[in-house]
Amino acid sequence: MIVFKNIVLNVHQQTLLDGATLRISGGDKIVVRGRSGCGKSSLLKCAGGALPLAGGSISINDLTLTPATVAAIRSKIAFIGQEPMLGTENVRDALLLPFHFKAHHGNQPTDERMAQLLDHLHLPARILDQPCKRISGGEKQRIAIARALLLNKTIFFADEVTSALDPESKAAVMTELFRPEITLLSISHDSEWVNACDRVIEITKAQLVEAIQ
Amino acid sequence: MTTDLSLPAMISMYALMGVPLAILVYLQLGMVRDMLIGMVRMTLQLILVGLYLKYIFQLNHPLVSLLWVAVMLGVANFSILRKAGLKPGPFFWRSLIGIAGSTLLVSGWFILIAIRPDPIYDARYMVPIVGMILGNCLRSNVLSLERFYSGIRKNENEFMTYLMLGATLHEATRPYLRDAVKAAINPAIATMATMGIVSLPGMMTGQILGGTMPIIAIKYQIGIMICIFTAMVIAALVNILLSLSVAFDDHQRLKQTIFISEQ
Known part of the structure; x- marks a missing residue:
């Protein structure tokens, strides 16, 4: 369960959300829409503690976002941006990066597990040895999704993750992210993605408003 | 003479x-x-x-010499923070601990263990040696602090990605710390590697001009170079580590208000 309660979000001296509330049940698939610059991406970022709230509260699985809980909340969620940062030289290192952190020590996946996951996301196993600089935006998005899945994360904040994908790759990503155990809060302009979601939320007049599909 | x-x-x-x-x-x-x-x-x-x-x-009074050293440390510290583009207020004392600790540790080592002048507090040794080490630490610390914070600022998405992947603040800042320390010590390594061939160091030249035997001047030069390099590395690392708690908020986000350009 994710609850945004009366949140106030100011970015660059502009109030993007003003007392907005949204409740998301576990396993829900939500897509957020709104005009450019209305605060869609900022909503996703503030849930991970990347942007400060000017008011209200956010709780994820009964943990309210505070300095004491921010690390625990970040460990539950995956944030996938339009141009994900992989943060390493090659793809294998990118997938293994979180397992070098204390929080995930000892849970390192095998090459077989990585290859299997890459296959599900329509990526060839040989991509593991490619430099991150040489792969496309769409491949980076799928690598970032694979990395989150390797961490067994079940809450995904996805910002336009199919914008750079061909139909087959998009279908593969949707198959992974629309599994029943995954809670998905997303931003997308793709009609297929929007139709697959349970709920559509519009950002209108700094509020989160349920739209009728 | x-x-x-x-x-x-x-x-x-x-x-x-x-x-x-x-x-x-x-x-x-x-x-x-x-x-x-x-x-x-x-x-x-x-x-x-x-x-x-x-x-x-x-x-040649130890308290007067130490007072002068304290003035040098204070001015150097203020200068480091301003040149690194950071507001001195939040960082002053932490940065002073880093720069003073590293400079005094290695100068003390050089003077008290290696040179052992008589008297031990001889100002002719204490003031120039601390000054040379501090001057070099100043340059390297400007580089390291500037590189560290501008690195995180320019790559904020990457930094937040590390945090989202479960990194602690120390783990998420480590790539930028590595870059910063590297930037700070690279010029010193290049200088050491070419010393005597490309450049004749100032201390050695000064001693030779002052009438010291070249072989003695060389020993002092080797000693001071090791001190400078050691102090640079310690100060670069300690200054960054001590600054973390004031530069990031309680959600590990970089505070934009620490930069001089942000009012």
């Missing part, structure tokens, strides 16, 4: 500055005023320091 430079000799030296001045005017770099201010400041500061050092060396 070193040959003194007469007044006409000094005038001839200032006359040499006419060459870079003419080049700056020709290139229209708009730096003539800065250059002249820099030259006047250098002259006045060195005259004052010369007079003060003469007094310190004559007095």
Whole structure:
């Protein structure tokens, strides 16, 4: 369960959300829409503690976002941006990066597990040895999704993750992210993605408003 | 004894500055005023320091020497933070601990363990050695702090990605810490590697001009280079680590208000 309660979000001296509330049940698939610059991406970022709230509260699985809980909340969620940062030289290192952190020590996946996951996301196993600089935006998005899945994360904040994908790759990503155990809060302009979601939320007049599909 | 430079000799030296001045005017770099201010400041500061050092060396009192060292540390610390683009207020004391700790540790090592002058607090050793180490630490710390915070600022998405992947603040900042320390010590490594071939170091040259045997001057130069390098590495690391708690908020986000440009 994710609850945004009366949140106030100011970015660059502009109030993007003003007392907005949204409740998301576990396993829900939500897509957020709104005009450019209305605060869609900022909503996703503030849930991970990347942007400060000017008011209200956010709780994820009964943990309210505070300095004491921010690390625990970040460990539950995956944030996938339009141009994900992989943060390493090659793809294998990118997938293994979180397992070098204390929080995930000892849970390192095998090459077989990585290859299997890459296959599900329509990526060839040989991509593991490619430099991150040489792969496309769409491949980076799928690598970032694979990395989150390797961490067994079940809450995904996805910002336009199919914008750079061909139909087959998009279908593969949707198959992974629309599994029943995954809670998905997303931003997308793709009609297929929007139709697959349970709920559509519009950002209108700094509020989160349920739209009728 | 070193040959003194007469007044006409000094005038001839200032006359040499006419060459870079003419080049700056020709290139229209708009730096003539800065250059002249820099030259006047250098002259006045060195005259004052010369007079003060003469007094310190004559007095040779440990408290007076330590007071001078404290002034040097304070000014250097303030200068490091300003040049690194950071507001001195939040960082001053933390940065002072880093710069003072590293400088005093290695100068103490050099003076108390290696040189062992008589008296042990001899100002002719304490003041120049601390000054040389501090001057070099100043340059390297400007580089390391600037590189560290600008690195995180420019790569904020990457930094937040590390946090989202479960990194602690120390783990998420480590790539930028590595870059910063590397940037700080690279010039010193290059200088050490070419010393004696490309450049004749100032301390050694000064001692030789002062009448010291070259072999003794070389030993001092090796000692001071090791001290400088050690202090640089310690100060770069300690300054960054101590600054983390004031530079990031309680959600590990970089505070934009720490930068001088952000008012």
